[in-house]
Amino acid sequence: MNLSTVYMSLNLRNPIIVGSCGLTGTAEKVKACADAGAGAVVLKSIFEEQIESELGSMTNESNWYPEAADYINSYGMQNAVSNYLELLEKSRNSTEIPIIPSIHCFGKGNWMEFAKQLENAGASALELNTFILPSDPRRTGRENENTILDIVSDIKSQVSIPVAVKIGSYFSSISAFASELDGCGVDSIVLFNRFFRIDFDIENLEVVNGSMLSTPDETEDILRWVSMISPVTNCDIAATTGIHDGEAVVKQLLAGANAVQICSILYKNGLGVIAEMHGFIADWMRRHNYNSIEDFRERLSQRNSGNPAEFQRVQFMKASVKA
């Protein structure tokens, strides 16, 4: 069965991408993902702060996000840039599948020059994890959106490889913002970044880490937005968060995704999940007489579903739950 697909003009042998996480943090692990059948790999992100620090241009540590400071304190800042370039080069040499480095960023700066270095080092594309949690009461949503659009426009003007933008879901009008990203020439939107979660320990009255790994029910929200955004933008879409089995992959493709990114389920059940997903998709395509992913991709997006209202508030009128 032909599972190949095109994502950001990259030919993928199948739509399952291992998303940016610890499983893509060394060349050996990247090779293991490729050997397990991944269509592409997004490398573990390098933080904007790491690049800035090495370039000697960032002096105000109070601007750092807490997790960046933790990461940097535990792993050290030195040689982050050269180590990351080495990770990219070694990964590229260990497999034929596309390798997509990722930059975790929240504002414009000198770090942006690094994008060109990644391109020169053979990156197939670049993913920007635009990590702006809209928590600052002095900043409007429009200001946060403009920051992302500025970053993306600048990066797009510096590199010729495709650029994906991974965004969170906290926008007042995600579809309008997706159109604006499209206007900046973004090649793919990754929906959605799963922000680091917090929880409370009510015995010790402490803030603790929330769940690091997703659960399958988290995918429903992604399905809605992929279905609604794919018709309103020319950007490709990679769906991520909560995709734990082949059925969830098929659903995202039907919604209009070009590819999916998975992490949590690989931590839980190992890399063998990728082959299981291939098996499910191939079997499902056979049962439905589809010869290629393009035969059914986007069949259930809001535009093509036959009942666009199904995606909106009217569904509550019909819904009934037995008490």
Ligand SMILES: Cc1cc2nc3c(=O)[nH]c(=O)nc-3n(C[C@H](O)[C@H](O)[C@H](O)COP(=O)(O)O)c2cc1C
């Ligand atoms: C341990 C761990 C580390 C992660 N590190 C990164 C990262 O460096 N950059 C990034 O963009 N996303 C990172 N993510 C988020 C994943 O790429 C992905 O978007 C998220 O986990 C949702 O997908 P999933 O439900 O398949 O896990 C990380 C996730 C996990 C679990």
